[in-house]
Amino acid sequence: MTDGLRIKDLSVTFQLRDRDVRAVDGVSVHFPAGQITGIIGESGCGKSVLGMAVLGLLPPYAKAAGSITLDGSPLLGTRRALGVKLGLIPQNPAESLNPARTVQAHLSEALRPLSLSRREAKAWSAQLLRDFGFPDPARVLKAYPHELSGGMQQRVLCAVGSACTPAWLLADEPTKGLDSALRDQVLDTLGSMRGRGVASMLVITHDLTLARSLCQSLAVMYAGQVLEMGQGVLEHPLHPYTAAFLNALPEHGFQPIQGIAPRAGQRLPGCPFAPRCPHCRERCTRERPGACQPESQHMVRCFLYE
């Protein structure tokens, strides 16, 4: 069954000493299989936390409610799928590789679920590195992370994340802080994943150029909620937040969003964007807008489309 990834009423709350922070707040979305879906939104809106919930990697003091299923089988609270069905390319290449271990050690560990012999694991590792653009894998396998450039570390992590050829891959900010040449390299790498059996991908990013060229559909997050999702989000945004967010792009003259961004975990009874929305009406501050589908393959949560 290839139903894809279904998230229903997912909430994630961090229970901190002095208060609770709700990082994901009632998210219901469906990520279809066979597609690359981007998740965009401002820093702190809950993109990474959503991703970690899917992978079962939330810290112990996080409380998650709701459901997540992959092809019909429940995922929330388990790590069963991690590495095998679902691979991860984490947010910080430099911090995600263990400085004391070689590339070979990282790959061997990632390949463990396949129970290969040492020789097989070695051969497979070399092939993986070749697939990710290292012409001389033998040397790279012996290298330690600090001996690799940022772009190379990123590609090693891609190899680690896709070692067991998971059907799904989650990449968290794969291009953050990279210059344009390295960015193109990562883009190529992610593109080539699909040729390697990874059919479906979630890409968390605030790099809209990457989102545009790589993703078939996009989810827009704000204050822990998915406000808009579908195809053509960048071309004709429906939600007032998405429109304001896109105005910050260079081609629109770097216009910032008016008003103040919500504080971490701050919750409003109505639409989360109401305090900054130019179209806000009285109802918006009282009631939470439900999902509307004004166009096929395009969901939005805003009273303007009811």
Added chain:
Amino acid sequence: MSDILECRQIVKTFRPCLRRAPIQVLDHVDLRLCQGETLGLMGPSGCGKSTLARILLRLIPCDGGTVLFQGRDITHLSGQALLPFRRQTQLISQRPETFFDPRWTFQQSLTEPMDIFHIQGGRRAMVAELLDQVKLTDELLTRRPHQVSGGEIQRLALVRALLLQPRVLVLDEATSMLDISVQAQILQIIKEVRRRYHLSCLLITHDREVAEYMCDRIQTLPAEPRGGPV
């Protein structure tokens, strides 16, 4: 237009470890920042943009060449003699959190440089004016670095720099770790303060669109003359 900050024929070599050959990062580089202009400094990853900026600010030594501030050779000044220069040139980096002591409130962190440079009188009003410029409220002053967002701490770093009334601002990838909406906000603020305080700016970025939007002129450094590691 007269030059405010200039360097001539800068050479810089790093020795990563004893076993390896030294790497020449800067090979006789010239740069001139004119009074009141914003100069963009671009180039591929690892070409030495940040190294050059730190040499210009006299934060690290160079192996050859000259640094001039308002026409005066400051390459070999040190200690007390550098103080006036330090005050007039301020750096905003990609990692603003490194400019703040994690244990201190922002109130304390903003007061410290004013103590060092003996800025007396009207401190409160200056802080209030600058907070207003960068669109923050004084509620933030009681917080510590881990309690604010990336965009907020970068704006506080800008306040800290501007309190010293500098002539030159060096922005090293100051917005590259921020998401596009926060980046847009900071760019607008930089445009405003640079006009208001007649600043000359050196803006280091790998984003051509940001450079073209912000700068009067762009200088590109060539890639470093060695292959990648491994």
